[in-house]
Amino acid sequence: MSNDSKDGKLHDGDVAFIQSLAELLNASDLAELSVKREYGEHDRLTVSLSKQGKQVAMQAMMPAPAHPAPAPSAHAASPAATAPAAPASEDPADLPGVVTSPMVGTAYLAAEPGSAPFVQIGQSIEEGDTLLIVEAMKTMNHIPAPRSGTVKRILVDDGSPVEFGAPLMVVE
Template identity: 65%
Template sequence: MSKTPHESDVAFIQALAELLNKNDLAELSVKREFGEHDSLNVKVSKYAAPAAPAYHAAPVAVAAPAAAAPAAAAPAASAAPAAGGDPASHPGAVTSPMVGTAYLSPEPGADPFVAIGAQVKEGQTVLIIEAMKTMNHIPAPRAGTVKRILVEDGTPVEFGAPLLIIE
């Protein structure tokens, strides 16, 4: 994206959105070059469908820790039916406040913010969601114990998607 804003960029993006609707397109991607080190990349899309698979990938994250620790498999299995079918409806669910990419640790290779069974305090960072190159720390809404982590490190999440369960 360009380093300096161009007033024509807003009109250009609006024209792309109109073109998208007029021609019944689902997505449109354009790159504008303004100079050697100045460009604008624009992607206009009607649907947020690519973020949906992130929610379906959550059961894989739950199954991996249970398989890695056989002793913990029984409590994890008993916690799943008690939580009901939809983790987002669980009273201890921490949901995503935005669309972005979830990271469980502050940087690659570092220890995660929380693990299953960890005690957390209200306001403690439990994960980060990167949105538009900004790292947003997600705080624990309440004190308690982390019962389930529903996302994998580096996976996309959508608004309202369950991230973890704190009881």
């Protein structure tokens, strides 16, 4: 790893941030993750992670940030909010009534950490009801139910990254 900081040292906050990013990448369907922050001429952080099989390759230039790197927010999913695991041969995107993500971002099942989820499995909903939020570029986008029905499955965990077209829920 190369370093562009004035003191040339790797800081604990940077290491923890990179480890958190690597864990996020391993726990998601994402193939690549890149973060770049610049605070000044000699004060920047560039992290690029990519999946290669089960290995995660890390390449980083570690600075001495003027501001400590924020820790990724942890949103615990309620056990009642997630569906039982589907059989391995069943592709959730092929299920009837699947609701897909209209954008790349982070899915949140509740309005804020610790509050009740927007919907639960077995709940009857009306067209237009908020199913969840996808945060993209610091904007919270409410994802409405495309039809009235019953929530049959929730296919994402609270706080998990989603890609465009990724299946989020099944509403029948």
